[in-house]
Amino acid sequence: MEAIGVLMTFPISTYLEQELDKRFKLFRYWKFPLKIEFLRENSSSIRAIVGTGRVGGGADTELINSLPRLEIVASHSVGLDKIDLVKCKEKGIRVTYTPDVLTEEVADLAIGLILSTLRRICECDRYLRSGLWKKGAFKLTTKFSGKSVGIVGLGRIGSAIAKRAEAFGCPISYYSRSEKSDSKYKYYPNVIDLASNSQILIVACPLNDETHHIINREVISALGPKGVLINIGRGPLVDEPELVSALVEGRLGGAGLDVFEHEPRVPGQLFGLDNVVLLPHVGTATMETRKAMADLVIGNLEAHFLNRPLLTPVV
């Protein structure tokens, strides 16, 4: 299969690069500053795109249109917001992603964000390392166990988060497009009601046109000065300027964020706050999970080019 051209959009994984290199003619898109020229020269040999969930890492309309021989987009992510799915369906291009293998990892990080935000773990660690403990105790923080948790999106990741939060004695409620009849958790038909009734609000839904800025000023106000927002979904699920001003003005109690609207740019006003935890989109970033994701991408590509059933198709 070495002659098959595969375009990798973003340097998400050296292991994946290596494995793609062994099997295909790999083009590393990020190494070509002059994209138009690169495409003109190489587009006819590219039959697959390996995309990611990162900003700039997808297969948008423009890219798809410039690759006439594109047959498959294999995304190294479970999020599909960076792929023009409609265009792929239209052109008969297959799309695969990496569900399940990353569910636990992301759910773990959501709990980690809750604990480090509420208990100020990173601030405490900084306090100790700067020698301040010798001068006095760190201030009191607030308990996690028993606080009400509201989850936006009760898919694989949302459910895994709920299962973990239950072990901390947290009552769980959720919002999703439609109520899940076999769920034991309390359903709210809109995000504002969910936010009004939760102390911790977690964003775990896919990003699409309907969910863009689903966390807006009204939701943030409903969550309130004692509420905490956790985002392990996508940056654009949250109206970031609104979030920043709410945090700076004390209208929101705190936030644990793994994603931002314009990654890797993060609003500088957040850096001075002690009630936020800011992570560089590491939701799936462990050796174990990234290997499993890469293996799934490779597995899907091999299946496609060997005319076998795709492992995890979306389209």
Add this chain to the structure above:
Amino acid sequence: MEAIGVLMAGPMSPYLEKELDKRFKLFRFWNFPQKTEFLKENSNSIRAVVGYTTAGADAQLIDSLPGLEIVASYSVGLDKIDLEKCKEKGIRVTNTPDVLTEDVADLAIGLILATLRKMCECDRYVRSGLWKKGDFRLTTKFSGKSVGIIGLGRIGSAIAKRAEAFGCPISYFTRSEKPDSEYKYYPNVIDLASNCQILIVACPLTSETCHIINREVINALGPKGILINIGRGPHVDEPELVSALVEGRLGGAGLDVFEHEPEVPEQLFGLDNVVLLPHVGSATVETRNAMADLVIGNLEAHFLKKPLLTPVV
């Protein structure tokens, strides 16, 4: 009850101070640099000591307070109280179990996640602008890793319940096996350490458990293993721990307690595989209020000749 003298061992809680002040004649021990003179002048009026994790009631203090009837500790740990001497002299002792169990268990899980996923490093990475240059490196997964707990009391059990939700197989060591426990028992700490990836110290500090985490245990846990200490600093042979971490013989550590608090070995500051917290296990507003209320409740019960709420002795 204003005439009853109560000696508060340290500045453990402004809220507790206030509440004690309202009810008793409160002596703030830390405000008297000349301890011997203070005791000479006031010992006769002191009928209660309120202790905590840093200072409680050792033999010397107990001996210098002839009117001492009760030691009420603002902690669940009793390592700073000479229990033998209290029993001998008929002095009651109370602590603050249950109200702080969840907070400490929560912190243990927080330490595991922060250590394995290098959360504090990642947060520093973002704030320093490094994310614009490239991604943070890969870390390691928590869910599914084997967890070993030393001490399966209230706190150890609460930690186990939480870790189970992350799909972690749980094993434990205690002085004697718990027949109704669903978890796997190991009869000694080295076997436990050899068979888990994350080892958590959650037992009381006594003369038997001092340095229960020693060089052998650390070696058994190994270069991919993580130690979490939410018990007491002296549970761990700290110099051995530091050299194991610096030399890479231990994979990482999440520590809320140290042998000589608030001093922390500086060789740890340069490491990115440790999370260091200033003894905040129970340090939330909710829990510290509940602990203070329990201390007050025990003292009131004692002086009103009612049953103590949470007696140890």
